[in-house]
Amino acid sequence: MSTTLIQTRNLYRYYGDTLAVDDISLQLRQGEILGLLGPNGAGKSTTMQMLSGVLAPSAGSIRINNLDLLDEPRDAKKQIGYLPEQPPLYPELSVDEYLLYCARIRRMPKADMAAALQRAKLRCGLRDSGDRLIGNLSKGFQQRVGIAQAIIHNPAVVILDEPTVGLDPIQIREIRQLIADLGQHHGVILSTHILPEVQAICNRVNIINAGRLVYSEDMSTLNAALQSDYLLAAFARPPQAEQLSAIAGVKQVAAMGEGRFRLHIDDSMPMAEIIAQNAVNNDWGINELIPERRTLEQVFVELTSTDINQESQVA
Numbered sequence: 001m002s003t004t005l006i007q008t009r010n011l012y013r014y015y016g017d018t019l020a021v022d023d024i025s026l027q028l029r030q031g032e033i034l035g036l037l038g039p040n041g042a043g044k045s046t047t048m049q050m051l052s053g054v055l056a057p058s059a060g061s062i063r064i065n066n067l068d069l070l071d072e073p074r075d076a077k078k079q080i081g082y083l084p085e086q087p088p089l090y091p092e093l094s095v096d097e098y099l100l101y102c103a104r105i106r107r108m109p110k111a112d113m114a115a116a117l118q119r120a121k122l123r124c125g126l127r128d129s130g131d132r133l134i135g136n137l138s139k140g141f142q143q144r145v146g147i148a149q150a151i152i153h154n155p156a157v158v159i160l161d162e163p164t165v166g167l168d169p170i171q172i173r174e175i176r177q178l179i180a181d182l183g184q185h186h187g188v189i190l191s192t193h194i195l196p197e198v199q200a201i202c203n204r205v206n207i208i209n210a211g212r213l214v215y216s217e218d219m220s221t222l223n224a225a226l227q228s229d230y231l232l233a234a235f236a237r238p239p240q241a242e243q244l245s246a247i248a249g250v251k252q253v254a255a256m257g258e259g260r261f262r263l264h265i266d267d268s269m270p271m272a273e274i275i276a277q278n279a280v281n282n283d284w285g286i287n288e289l290i291p292e293r294r295t296l297e298q299v300f301v302e303l304t305s306t307d308i309n310q311e312s313q314v315a
Contacts, residue, residue: 008026008060009025011025013043013058023212025060030187031183033180033182033203034189034206035191035204037207038208042304047208051159053069080155081150082158083150083159089146091134091135094130094133095134099149100117108153119154124148125144125174143167143171176197195300207299214304215303226295227293228293229266230262232262233275234259234260234288234289235279236284238260250275263275
């Protein structure tokens with residue numbers, strides 16, 4: 001079994017009388033990329049700041065690679081690399097100067113710094129950029145530098161807050177690949193508003209709403225949940241809706257025009273095969289026959305559109 005790198009229990013965080021994080025418990029394993037989702041103001045950044053040791057929880061416990069973050073903060077923080085939404089860069093420094101500065105902040109032994117610098121630059125695609133001023137780099141390369149500072153000390157856990165915000169499509173693809181590579185050697189927490197990004201590279205998904213953890217599943221379970229019991233069918237010589245309704249296993253038929261239908265089906269039966277056979281037997285001419293899928297966006301909206309505070313007041 002993979003090593004548990006982060007284990008939190010019953011995290012709370014108040015800002016005055018405002019409860020920003022409400023009883024969140026989560027875990028991260030080695031080799032796992034955890035997507036942390038939620039609408040603006042849901043408590044994601046506050047949660048990540050607590051996990052990275054930047055912010056103390058009002059209550060609850062955090063263990064990083066089996067070290068208590070509150071009782072052993074110095075040793076626990078050595079296990080963490082953190083990239084906030086706004087990378088903490090110094091534009092007047094070169095890439096090498098900045099990364100060596102970050103290595104010193106991390107209290108790395110001086111004898112290890114040169115090798116760590118080269119390793120971080122190689123992993124982040126910065127091998128030929130060491131002498132360049134950070135202020136002269138593109139946004140995408142600045143993000144690479146931000147990730148490099150988070151991993152220069154080879155931490156067990158890497159926490160990334162919106163690492164692809166403001167990037168062009170090519171840069172986004174490159175950063176996604178970098179994150180996927182990091183996930184092979186570290187545990188990674190990725191916060192992003194780009195939902196296809198989560199589906200592309202994450203192993204697990206956690207959704208936070210109004211400070212609470214409202215969804216936590218691995219990607220295989222999520223993908224199964226996105227399946228629906230509907231088929232979309234289109235025919236060159238379309239039948240009547242009544243003919244489709246008469247097929248065993250078809251519960252309901254909705255005509256969509258231009259020979260297209262939305263079929264509510266019995267998902268315990270091989271309905272695509274059955275409908276295809278009926279189309280061949282009756283010469284309907286199949287143009288399209290695909291299962292309808294829900295999207296992660298739909299799941300996200302369903303889970304985060306409920307006003308939890310309003311529900312509590314009603315209760």
